[in-house]
Amino acid sequence: MSTLNIAVLPGDGIGPEITEQAIAVLRRLESQGHFSLNLEDAPVGGAGYRAMGHPLPPETLALAKASDAILFGSVGDFSLDTLPRELRPEQAILGLRKDLELFANLRPAFVLPELVDASTLKAEIVSGMDILIIRELTGDVYFGKPRGIRHLENGDREGFDTMVYNESEIRRIGRVAFEAARKRGRRLCSVDKANVLETTQLWRNVMTELAGDYSDVELSHIYVDNAAMQLLKNPKQFDVMVTGNMFGDILSDEASMLTGSIGMLPSASLDANNKGLYEPIHGSAPDIAGQDKANPLATILSAAMMLRYSFGLESSALAIEQAVSKVLGLGYATADIQRPGAKMVGTQAMGAAVVEALG
């Protein structure tokens, strides 16, 4: 039986309570003989700063590097927002992505039948929607240099960042996207702003060149502003979308809201060898932290993605996904996904229900 070496980085806010539930789910599968677990914890984000003076302490980074996969809660702590940028909690996740070269971010946005009415959009618009957003995660204006705030001779201050992508960065994320489309509906939509930005003109050119290697996948291109509109108008037109770091950040939040709750959606951030960091796409929700109110399902579903992508354990991943569907089918709901007739539960009871549903 394989041993899964997983670094657990719970982080801030609701991070610890939701990762605890995901671990309970993994432990149940372990007890059923799916695999054996070797879990190690380390502080990250605001918790890292408080414990060791840095959002990504060297020990935490070393543990993340030595593990086969990382289960990540969330980072963010308003009370630390006045620190210099390099010490703010968000730097932990940016540092992990960059240092571990986790360039491929997979963000599925799907509407489970049980939650159709949780969306703010009409049921007929979102019912059955199933999009995979693939966001490039280690380049673009997030990491481009130079960047800063400078003082001009006339006394004005000027803020500047650099949007930059080289051809190989675009090609490697493009390949991930074409491969993913192959395993799904074979339609790939590349999102850019090629009508204005040179960087994304190159993006479009490289995607078009790559299409030659994937004649079984239908490639289309869309400008990011139109993509934002089309996601609201008719989200079901999309299968796989691929885009850069900045546009992907924004569009994935938009897409998540179509599904009713950001509390449902998992994500995977992969390197070239499928080592990955798995995290819910929501944030640390400090307003409800420690109150047993957070929805643990996005983290539980992130653990399922981990089993699938980093460990190739498809049937274990499916077992978790089916258990989540079952629990929703039984009517269980945390506050963010409440609906008429639902059985309202807290974080722990929701996790326990999934464990129970695993049999």
Ligand code: IPM
């Ligand atoms: C995300 C988050 C991060 C990002 C923040 C926390 C730095 O919004 O994962 O989408 O901008 O990438």
Ligand code: MG
């Ligand atoms: Mg974001």
